[in-house]
Amino acid sequence: MPIELGELADEPTPDLIRELLHDVIDPELDINIVDLGLLREVSVRDGYASVRFTVTTPACPLSSYIEDEIRACLWQLPGIHDLDVECEYEPAWCPEDMSDAARDALGWAA
Amino acid sequence: MSATAPAPVSSRLVRRLPLLALALVALLAGLWAGLLRLGLDLPPLRPALALYHGPLLVLGFLGTQIGLERAVALRRGWAYIAPAAAGAGALWLIVGLPAAGGQALLVVAGLDLVAVFVVVHRIQPSWHNTVMGLGAVAWLVGALLWLTGSDIPDVMPWLAAFLVLTIVGERLELSRMRRPPRHALRLLLAAVVVFSVGIATSAAWPAVGVRLAGAGLLAQAVWLARYDVAGRTIRKTGVTRYMAVALIAGYVWLAVAGVVWLVNGSLAGGGFSYDAMVHAIFLGFVFSMVFAHAPVIVPAVLGVRLPYRPVFYVPLALLHIGLVVRLIGDATGSLTAWRWGGVLDEVAIVAFLAVAAISAVRARSSTAARTAPARGRSAAPPVEEMRLPR
16 A cells, blocks of 8 residues: 555554555564564554564564664654564464465465 | 554664674684595684684584574573574684583573473464474484583484474474374384484494484485475475575485485494485485575565575575585595585575575565555565465
């Protein structure tokens, strides 16, 4: 869904932030974190945005990479004064968290 | 008004740079030691340096790097003891201090990495974390054996197990995204058990233990070829395909290693057979994984962007061509082929460092030069983007 400039004039909605975070890609899979089911929660209140995400295992060093990419994706978003990005491990990620598009891309239907 | 800028990555770089520097020193010293072992007429720098070739590369370089990855993931200060002790242990050996001190530091590093996986298991118990944890145990056992006087050929299987189990555990974790059938996990765990039993008995009963380990290596390679996500992602383009190509090439070498271990059934050091056993795993499998994951791991660990460029294929191809030449030398007893293949592999590793450094510097320059990004979006150059249809 293309994003129009007008949508960015006021405080962005969580849905808009979710949409923007489709640009954060896991390079090894070429699939974004939203479709992979790694994005847990987005909230916005009084210009403060909070993004919670997970990784597939606590031993995965990609949490730093994803955090950086989320910040890079959102830091100039109008209407947001502060951004909190945190990785959480509970509940654990499972393959069923992936979207149908990601499952198709990884060959679940095959 | 926009949010505050992304956390400055330079501070992360500064904090982790000493560990990276130690890993790099271990890599360069290990490569120099490798050239000495290939018989090149070079200054030895330190009398025992050539003897430390394997430990410097496996524990000094890769151990520091893997320990750092886990510490970054776990985000706990004490987890950094593993990479710090591994890097310091390598430096201790390089500068020529009494070996026991450096060996003891490598034991401490292995112990800390085991503790890391105990915590990881408490957070999220899983088979893939257990396999990776077994890899850390193999590091600890190998380092203890070396400290207590075992010869390098008897320690080598444990060092191989550290890296093989670490990587196989990681791949098992990612393979869940392909939703493999239920029996696939049992098959891999059986292969891991066979491999581990083989490693544990390799020094005492090499004719059985080395062959068991070889069968385990071969089974793990077949499993990875069948169930790893690389089988799907190789159909993509750019960095995703590059990573898949490097992974699959690594699995081929893991299978070759399995066959060589099966056929050889011995840990007698110094010969061509031993050379093939060691380098099919450490160069063909492990370094191919390192080349594959650098575009992701370097940004994760250092906060420095490392954009993929097609030139990454050049050192990757050199690595595998060099190893083919080396193993032809091993199989035919040709010192010339063995030596040229070995040198080519070292050139490949240094070339990869060079193209990665150039790519990172260029990315940093282009980020700094960028002003007023369009639509108030990312100020950083995008990774290759793909939006799945929904």
